[in-house]
Amino acid sequence: MKYVFVSGIPALGKSHLAEKVAKFAGVLHLKVDDWREEFRTTKCGDWVDFFRNKNEAEYWETTDCEKHWENMIKQSEALWPEIVGKIGQVIKSGKPAIFEGVNILPHLARRDLNFKGVVLLGESFETILKRNRQDSRWGQTEELQKKEAEIFFYCEGLKYEQEAKKYGFKTFTDSRLAEKELLEILQPRK
16 A cells, blocks of 8 residues: 555654654655645634644633544544645655644544554553653643643543544554554555
8 A cells, every 4th residue: 555644642753653654665754734834824724723822721721521522623624625635635646655643533534535544542641741741732831731641641542542443443552563554554565
């Protein structure tokens, strides 16, 4: 297969994994996050920075897991037509690629992508917190970074896992096993 995707919670190394697999397999590595700047000028532009435009402390005080996941779905679905368009351009070029990003939700991938992918869930809360402290996604204070890590691991992780199972995508907590699966998809044994 020429195409594959990597999705899953933030702060767990999706980009590192996708880049490593892309280099080994000799395919393009395309990050959905890199397309966001272009998306700002489209009708989905308001969703690009949906979370960053909120007061994070207030958001977490008023938003439980279910509401947060609903917001993730809304953001992903709003950005999805643009994402699918960009993926379509790559496919039309015929260049093999690995696509990576949190907004590639399993229900959207099943509906609109004609290729396989994997969903990363994270090894542990502590690992996510450490990575979030090193490269904060949103929170600028240690307290907010901890809250993010809790939401990423305990809330989003569960939601991604449920969706992946429902729509037939494999999930991984160990990136080495995910790497093996991605290489098998891109370079199947004969």
